[in-house]
Amino acid sequence: xxxxxxxxxxxxxxxxxxxxxxxxxxxxxxxxxxxxxxxxxxxxxxxxxxxxxxxxxxxxxxxxxxxxxxxxxxxxxxxxxxxxxxxxxxxxxxxxxxxxxxxxxxxxxxxxxxxxxxxxxx
Amino acid sequence: xxxxxxxxxxxxxxxxxxxxxxxxxxxxxxxxxxxxxxxxxxxxxxxxxxxxxxxxxxxxxxxxxxxxxxxxxxxxxxxxxxxxxxxxxxxxxxxxxxxxxxxxxxxxxxxxxxxxxxxxxx
Amino acid sequence: xxxxxxxxxxxxxxxxxxxxxxxxxxxxxxxxxxxxxxxxxxxxxxxxxxxxxxxxxxxxxxxxxxxxxxxxxxxxxxxxxxxxxxxxxxxxxxxxxxxxxxxxxxxxxxxxxxxxxxxxxx
Amino acid sequence: xxxxxxxxxxxxxxxxxxxxxxxxxxxxxxxxxxxxxxxxxxxxxxxxxxxxxxxxxxxxxxxxxxxxxxxxxxxxxxxxxxxxxxxxxxxxxxxxxxxxxxxxxxxxxxxxxxxxxxxxxx
DNA sequence: GTGGTCTAGACCACG
DNA sequence: GTGGTCTAGACCACT
Numbered sequence: 001x002x003x004x005x006x007x008x009x010x011x012x013x014x015x016x017x018x019x020x021x022x023x024x025x026x027x028x029x030x031x032x033x034x035x036x037x038x039x040x041x042x043x044x045x046x047x048x049x050x051x052x053x054x055x056x057x058x059x060x061x062x063x064x065x066x067x068x069x070x071x072x073x074x075x076x077x078x079x080x081x082x083x084x085x086x087x088x089x090x091x092x093x094x095x096x097x098x099x100x101x102x103x104x105x106x107x108x109x110x111x112x113x114x115x116x117x118x119x120x121x122x
Numbered sequence: 123x124x125x126x127x128x129x130x131x132x133x134x135x136x137x138x139x140x141x142x143x144x145x146x147x148x149x150x151x152x153x154x155x156x157x158x159x160x161x162x163x164x165x166x167x168x169x170x171x172x173x174x175x176x177x178x179x180x181x182x183x184x185x186x187x188x189x190x191x192x193x194x195x196x197x198x199x200x201x202x203x204x205x206x207x208x209x210x211x212x213x214x215x216x217x218x219x220x221x222x223x224x225x226x227x228x229x230x231x232x233x234x235x236x237x238x239x240x241x242x243x244x
Numbered sequence: 245x246x247x248x249x250x251x252x253x254x255x256x257x258x259x260x261x262x263x264x265x266x267x268x269x270x271x272x273x274x275x276x277x278x279x280x281x282x283x284x285x286x287x288x289x290x291x292x293x294x295x296x297x298x299x300x301x302x303x304x305x306x307x308x309x310x311x312x313x314x315x316x317x318x319x320x321x322x323x324x325x326x327x328x329x330x331x332x333x334x335x336x337x338x339x340x341x342x343x344x345x346x347x348x349x350x351x352x353x354x355x356x357x358x359x360x361x362x363x364x365x366x
Numbered sequence: 367x368x369x370x371x372x373x374x375x376x377x378x379x380x381x382x383x384x385x386x387x388x389x390x391x392x393x394x395x396x397x398x399x400x401x402x403x404x405x406x407x408x409x410x411x412x413x414x415x416x417x418x419x420x421x422x423x424x425x426x427x428x429x430x431x432x433x434x435x436x437x438x439x440x441x442x443x444x445x446x447x448x449x450x451x452x453x454x455x456x457x458x459x460x461x462x463x464x465x466x467x468x469x470x471x472x473x474x475x476x477x478x479x480x481x482x483x484x485x486x487x488x
Numbered sequence: 489g490t491g492g493t494c495t496a497g498a499c500c501a502c503g
Numbered sequence: 504g505t506g507g508t509c510t511a512g513a514c515c516a517c518t
Binding site: 092101105 | 146149150207210211214215217218219221224226227228229232234235239241243
């Protein structure tokens with residue numbers, strides 16, 4: 001059973017969905033450090049997707065330090081995700097700030113946003 | 123002095139930047155209802171961009187109900203922006219929620235987000 | 245008091261609105277045969293519209309046999325509108341047929357269209 | 367044999383003819399949901415029309431919910447056409463009503479219109 | 489002068 | 504190969 005799902009009808013590129021998906025699984029601990037990922041071919045077959053697309057996603061994940069690849073052995077979740085985690089956090093903080101700024105500009109009140117925030121921790 | 127600035131090097135398409143830019147100016151009231159926009163050619167010249175690109179942005183703004191265009195007379199901010207405003211607000215609320223959810227997933231604390239929220243109303 | 249109104253925000257050309265408007269007034273008898281129309285300049289001033297636009301509408305109306313113009317005297321409703329009336333009727337019958345055909349193609353039932361027809365004679 | 371024909375001499379824009387044409391094919395079921403449309407380039411070549419014009423038509427069809435386009439994969443008929451169908455029906459009913467109203471105004475009798483209606487179901 | 493349509497040809501990211 | 508964006512330059516109808 002694969003934990004990865006992609007939406008072929010989405011406008012966001014498949015390789016991007018893949019990258020995002022695996023990053024989330026790794027940073028949230030669902031995929032453990034040093035755990036092996038499915039092979040490019042296996043995942044391509046499983047998701048009915050072009051192997052090139054999987055390859056591209058894996059390459060980006062390696063560049064981001066989320067996974068590492070051993071030739072002829074396969075791809076594995078990095079054992080040290082702290083760098084990736086902190087940069088992901090920085091990015092997330094940034095998106096929140098941007099979203100809040102945009103909302104404020106459109107006249108949404110601070111109270112309403114507070115309510116939105118509380119709702120997620122309900 | 124034009125209120126519109128474009129980054130031709132950005133990944134987001136020029137016409138999309140234009141659309142977003144003008145939408146903001148209209149919804150925040152900086153451009154008043156029924157105010158005339160610069161002509162397609164004039165803005166194209168001003169921003170050093172092809173007229174077709176401006177045209178495309180204006181066409182999208184018109185179908186969004188942000189502006190209306192009268193051939194041979196010019197383009198104008200819509201007199202009734204309520205529909206556009208409410209849908210923009212809904213979208214903004216949504217992206218705040220998504221950003222918060224993503225941040226929570228990465229282990230960012232509620233307090234830290236609260237701090238981010240307060241910072242915008244400083 | 246002018247019986248003519250135009251919608252400057254409409255996408256159908258002003259001269260076309262004018263032509264349609266006057267044709268209707270003439271064929272339905274609201275404007276009597278040989279009745280004088282307002283002068284180009286007067287109507288232009290009254291409707292706050294470019295005189296060229298009025299001129300163009302009058303020219304088309306004359307071409308259609310709806311009005312006739314006497315140099316230095318003005319424009320008048322034709323005394324014999326039968327030709328114009330019958331061609332307008334033919335055109336109207338045609339639009340009805342086309343609209344019905346289109347509706348049928350979209351799966352609207354004969355009964356529903358009958359209901360629409362009855363509603364106009366209610 | 368393509369099911370799509372275009373009249374380049376018509377007053378109605380080519381992209382509009384295309385939009386109307388494909389909408390009809392989709393709503394009447396001749397093109398099945400999720401069926402792939404010809405590629406922008408292929409259709410352009412087939413109809414001897416510039417690819418940009420096809421692109422514009424496809425873009426409009428997409429925002430109308432008639433088709434969806436996946437970059438690098440192609441364009442397809444929407445799987446859910448109910449919204450588009452109902453709005454098309456509303457529009458059709460409206461134009462039937464308008465046509466009937468206009469006909470009545472010109473003195474065409476109810477009986478004659480009834481005859482027109484019956485003729486389509488002959 | 490205005491907006492709108494169209495052609496021709498280029499380049500990009502994606503699969 | 505696909506859809507999508509952009510430029511350059513032309514032409515149209517309308518005011």
